[in-house]
Amino acid sequence: MPSVKADGRGRVKGVSSPPAMPMPVARVDQSVEVLKALADPTRLQMVGILKRSRQPVCICDFTAAFDLTQPTISHHMAKLRAAGLVDVSKSGIWAYYRLASRLDPKTSALLDVLV
Numbered sequence: 001m002p003s004v005k006a007d008g009r010g011r012v013k014g015v016s017s018p019p020a021m022p023m024p025v026a027r028v029d030q031s032v033e034v035l036k037a038l039a040d041p042t043r044l045q046m047v048g049i050l051k052r053s054r055q056p057v058c059i060c061d062f063t064a065a066f067d068l069t070q071p072t073i074s075h076h077m078a079k080l081r082a083a084g085l086v087d088v089s090k091s092g093i094w095a096y097y098r099l100a101s102r103l104d105p106k107t108s109a110l111l112d113v114l115v
Helices: 025-038 041-052 059-066 070-082 105-114
Strands: 086-091 094-099
Touching (some): 025 041, 059 070
Antiparallel strands (some): 086 094
16 A cells, blocks of 8 residues: 655645545445435435325235236335345235335435335
């Protein structure tokens, strides 16, 4: 690793004011995952449906609502699950989705603004 040399006044060459990292890297990574999951129009609409629903929503209902195939809907739900936005339960052959019960307060606030 190359060494960084300061000038006579203690400044590093090429850096006028080094920025402080405002968030821990793990928090940034989680925020990016949430934002990437919500960046898709279909997924954003799905989250909106789940946010307004009092009961878990069957995957079959999403298939009908969006006129998309079940594998496509499942792909979208997998992305939302990976981002920690939804929870799933199974009943027979069907999967039922709901908004995650333990969302970060900032994520909840973001969803309030978006959907």
